Amino acid sequence: MKFYTTQHPYYCGIDLHARSLYVCILDANGDTILHREIKALPQPLLDLLAPYIGNIVVGVECMHCWYWVSDFCAEHGIDFILGHALYMKAIHGGKAKNDRIDSYKIAHLIRGGNFPLAYVYPSEMRSARDLLRRRTRIVRHGADLKAHVKNTTSQYNLPPNDLNLRYPNAREAMRDRFDDQFVQRNIDLDLDIIAFYNHELSSIECFIEKHAKHHNGSDYHILTSFPGIGRILALTILYEVGDIARFNTVQDFASYCRLIKCKAESAGKSYGTQGNKIGNAHLKWAFGEIAVLYLRGNDKAKAHLLKLQKRMSKAKALSALAHKVGRCVYYMLKNQKVFDEKRFLAG
Known part of the structure; x- marks a missing residue:
């Protein structure tokens, strides 16, 4: 879990909804400067934030309509941060809850x-x-x-x-079946x-592949050098990862891809694992598929x-292989190197 620790003269929290925003602005001392509900439109938001531009950071919870707020802040040079919804719920959960309190x-x-x-x-690939x-x-x-x-x-x-049933002849054979x-x-x-x-779907896949080569053609071709990674899996990894530089370590990447489990410990006692569903489900699926196809x-x-399998069950061995594939993909993208099977199996 990463926290935002940069200091600003003003802090803006927005409880975001599809049709309305509840905006709260605090100063550096924690005093409330503004606390108001407005329509979810750029102009009313700009009217509120205009006096503070250059001295304020805007934060919203990650939910389905955060895109336009991010683009709005980028357009007007306002610092913007996105909150992890699950972690925020754990931190600020309380007895009473409404939009005013949340903001x-x-x-x-x-x-x-x-x-x-x-x-x-990034908005260009979103x-x-x-x-x-x-x-x-x-x-x-x-x-x-x-x-x-x-x-x-x-x-x-x-x-x-x-x-x-993917093929027309097969579908026609079912037309008089009953x-x-x-x-x-x-x-x-x-x-x-x-x-x-x-x-x-055939049209959409060609359309996405065409633009993927424009967005990040180098990474796309590096990914397809791995046996078992075809067009769809390469596109999935490419667009779900975005910029590989956002992961400081391979451990961060593996955690984001749900390829590792985190221990729950307290007072020297282990209580199993937790947080197995935190991360990117699409990448978890992709690396599981790659592990099977690679075999x-x-x-x-x-x-x-x-x-x-000499050390674990077959299911765990496949999970370990998927983890190994994930680590390999991380270093391939990080170092801009194509797949080397000799190094992969020796590692």
């Missing part, structure tokens, strides 16, 4: 050096990352639709099929949505996994 507590956290920082993702995340959700929904088709076949005791017209219409609905998803058709990698 006051945010301002006090900033002033006291207890404001837990989240990463302010929308591409959101589109890629949206693509992932659509892919998973498509998988649910395919599972529904398969489960319906079993439900009506029809012979199982191994058709890959005698009941309502069941068939249900399946046709799934097939039509799957067909639409396949067309749109495919790779005898040296399989031998390395068997070596790990």
Whole structure:
């Protein structure tokens, strides 16, 4: 957990909502200068902050509509910090809660050096990352639709099929599968949505890849040098990581990717682990996928996994391999070096 400790003459805490803002401004002594609710629009916010520009820092909690406040502050030369939502909840949780109290507590956290920082993702790559995340959700929904088709076949005791519904011929083969017209219409609905998803997702993937080469083509090509990292996994790592320089150590990177577990200890006693869900779920998924794909058709990698399995279960060995992959990717991006399998397996 990192805290914001820079001192300013004034501190502004904003309780952010989609349609309104509750703004609290404190001076260096902790006295309340301003405490007011305004509409979530740039001009009212500028009117409040204008007298303090150059001497104030603005902090908001990380929630879905922080983008415009960050861009607003960047445009007007105002220092902006983003608070980690989970850590902030743990720090300033109290008996009473409302927008006025929340904005006051945010301002006090900033002033006291207890404001837990989240990463302010660069605006030029932010929308591409959101589109890629949206693509992932659509892919998973498509998988649910395919599972529904398969489960319906079993439900009506029809012979199982191994058709890959990604392909048009396979989808057409399912058009007359059921005698009941309502069941068939249900399946046709799934097939039509799957067909639409396949067309749109292919277009979106090409679109994102084209812009990824513009945003950070060097890192993209370095990532694809790793066996098992294809287009989607490379794009996921590229856009979820952003700037690799924001991680001071490989341990910070592994923690952010949920590749390690943190011990919970008190008075010399261990209480297991905690915080396993803190970090980036997309990177956790990506490195798990890479570990499995790296093993495919790779005898040296399989031998390395068997070596790990002598000390732990297969599941833990795969997790250890995913951690190793994550560390490798960190150094590849940090040092701008392509994958070296000899060093990877020897390490």
